[in-house]
Amino acid sequence: MRHIFSRFATIVSEWTGKPVVFILALLSVAVWGITGPIFDFSENWQLVINTGTTIITFLMVFLLQNSQTRDTRAIQAKLNELILTSAAENRFIGIENLDEEDLKHLDRLVAKAAKRDGEGPGRVIEEDETVGKPDIKQKRRRVVGATSSNLDQ
Numbered sequence: 001m002r003h004i005f006s007r008f009a010t011i012v013s014e015w016t017g018k019p020v021v022f023i024l025a026l027l028s029v030a031v032w033g034i035t036g037p038i039f040d041f042s043e044n045w046q047l048v049i050n051t052g053t054t055i056i057t058f059l060m061v062f063l064l065q066n067s068q069t070r071d072t073r074a075i076q077a078k079l080n081e082l083i084l085t086s087a088a089e090n091r092f093i094g095i096e097n098l099d100e101e102d103l104k105h106l107d108r109l110v111a112k113a114a115k116r117d118g119e120g121p122g123r124v125i126e127e128d129e130t131v132g133k134p135d136i137k138q139k140r141r142r143v144v145g146a147t148s149s150n151l152d153q
Contacts, residue, residue, distance in 0.1 A: 005066070006066065006070065008063075009062075009063045009064075009066040009067050010067055010070075012060075012063050013063055013064050013067040016060065029049070032045075032048065032049050076096055080093045080094075
């Protein structure tokens with residue numbers, strides 16, 4: 001059942017993100033507005049748009065949250081794999097589960113380490129480095145400034 005819902009949520013979120021769906025929604029609101037004088041702008045006429053938009057919004061929140069949660073998990077898994085297969089700090093795996101205060105503290109430590117190294121945070125340098133197999137050379141990008149010894153200080 002969970003798999004069916006996930007597939008349904010993915011299809012709906014992809015479909016609703018298309019421009020044609022926005023145009024259909026806009027046209028629906030325009031038709032509703034144009035029919036106002038026909039129904040004398042009655043309470044029932046107003047109730048139609050209020051009820052319709054409320055129901056659609058309520059349901060879409062859950063569908064989009066499901067899709068966003070799965071996307072976030074996939075991105076985290078990819079980032080964890082990159083951390084594990086690089087010279088990056090393994091202790092950064094799982095930090096998405098920290099509370100806000102701990103994340104801010106970690107951010108301050110990384111920024112402090114970057115300043116101490118004399119490099120601006122986020123400065124990228126290119127380097128040739130042998131990774132994994134000794135006879136294969138790969139080009140790697142490394143963010144200068146956040147090393148394990150600097151983060152601990």
